[in-house]
Amino acid sequence: MTALDLRGVLCPLTWVKTRLALETLEPGDSLELLLDPGEAWESVPRSAREEGHRVKLGDGRVTIFKGDR
């Protein structure tokens, strides 16, 4: 599992860095994110779902499973 600490990073750089990390992964691989509460916590999972990835929330972390599109 790849992990990315995006605490202290402002939107939209949070999603930019998430996308760049996802680009290096294979479909089905997962990416664990540490995100600040608020805008990042709200918008990064939404953006990930919109681009066809599966998202799991919990334990103060966001896990994104890379989609195959």
Add this chain to the structure above:
Amino acid sequence: MTLTEAEIERYSRQLVLPEWSAAAQYRLRRSCAVVVGAGALGSPAATYLAAAGVGRLGVVDSDAVELSNLARQPLHFTPDVGLMKAENAVVKLSALNPEVEVQSYPVALTAANAEAIVAGSDVVVDCSDSFETRYAVNDACCAQGVPLVEAGVLGFAGLVMSIRPGTSACYRCAFPIPPPADSVPSCREAGVLGAMAGVIGSLQALEALKLLTGVGDPLVDRILHVDAGTRWTVVETSRRPDCSACADSPTPAQSESTCSG
């Protein structure tokens, strides 16, 4: 290959585009574009290519900046009057994006030197203002197999087309015969509104970015006509089997230029 933190921040608004990617950004960084003309079309075209992160950018123009240029050529500022446009473009574009290697060609592009100038580049953006130069650029790009974005603007109207030599219609396929010399008003006679040229030059940059990165759908075998910025019409065009520029699939030749190697 990785992007630096500064690159991620600089290009963040294009990197968030669902269609864009780090791979697209790398392709752009490895690319070389040549912009022919640093005037009304070339100013926005070169500016957006440099800003977007093209790796190397050549700017061809043999003119000096004049006061009458400033209303439509936003690369050139009032204190730049008298400077060579190609060299001033290098100063401005390098200040905009120091990551880009910008090269000036302060020469007039002609049929004689066109192939040497375009050779080895990944796209040519023709921002020239005469039919003679357009045909010279088109023929050189066809001979060298270099993708090309053609455009023209006059008054409140303009057109744009992208060309993949040997695959899609070239400028000569679409416009095989130059109009009679006395029928064509020059920009000097007919006038042009700077903002209209800005629209067309920006579209040229957009087309070049599509051709370089593979992102999006370039205007190949199509001509986009923009009238007063309000009526946008796409006209289909196709290759002519007897085209003197692109009919025989020419073998791309290698020659000395900043873009080769």
